[in-house]
Amino acid sequence: MRSHKKELTFKxxxxxxxxxxxxDVQRAIDESGIEEGLCLVNAMHITASVFxxxxxxxxxxxxxxxxxxxxxxxxxxxxxxxxxxxxADAHLKRQIMGREVVVAVTExxxxxxxWEQIFYGEFDGRxxxxxxxxxxxx
Numbered sequence: 001m002r003s004h005k006k007e008l009t010f011k012x013x014x015x016x017x018x019x020x021x022x023x024d025v026q027r028a029i030d031e032s033g034i035e036e037g038l039c040l041v042n043a044m045h046i047t048a049s050v051f052x053x054x055x056x057x058x059x060x061x062x063x064x065x066x067x068x069x070x071x072x073x074x075x076x077x078x079x080x081x082x083x084x085x086x087x088a089d090a091h092l093k094r095q096i097m098g099r100e101v102v103v104a105v106t107e108x109x110x111x112x113x114x115w116e117q118i119f120y121g122e123f124d125g126r127x128x129x130x131x132x133x134x135x136x137x138x
Contacts, residue, residue, distance in 0.1 A: 004032030004135045007044075012125035015073070016093075018060045019120040021050075021131070025103075026110055028133040035108045037137015041118055042100040044130040047090035049097035049121035052112075067093045067123075090124035097121050105137055 006028040010019060025041055043050045053059065071092035072078075079088030101118060104111040110118075120131055 006133045008131045009128050011128045012122045015125050017122045020055050020117050021120045022117045025118050032135045034135050034137040037105045039103050039105050040134040042132045044132055047087055047124035048129050049094045050100050051097050051119055052101050052116050054115045055117045087124040093123040
């Protein structure tokens with residue numbers, strides 16, 4: 001069994017952004033030479049997420065509105081965590097959207113269902129954050 005690790009860095013212009021990173025993940029699989037195995041994609045920061053869903057702009061706007069309704073950024077005083085910070089809502093949004101995904105690799109390709117794509121979800125952006133891709137297999 002072999003493994004391959006690659007790190008990506010995202011620095012978003014906005015506080016909240018959803019970025020399709022499927023191509024980046026597939027390039028890491030291509031670099032690895034692994035044909036059969038598993039691919040883990042992990043947000044390495046506690047205010048960011050990695051998740052799988054459809055790449056449809058209306059759905060992305062719905063996610064952003066839904067998350068803001070569940071964990072609104074303002075007023076920042078509503079959160080105990082925000083005594084010295086203003087990002088408690090980002091921690092909660094990450095908890096809802098998830099930390100990581102694992103996808104099967106079959107014949108050197110991400111083995112997805114229809115419409116599935118991998119996304120990086122940023123909830124407290126404007127600074128560099130890492131995502132780890134770890135591929136294991138043969």
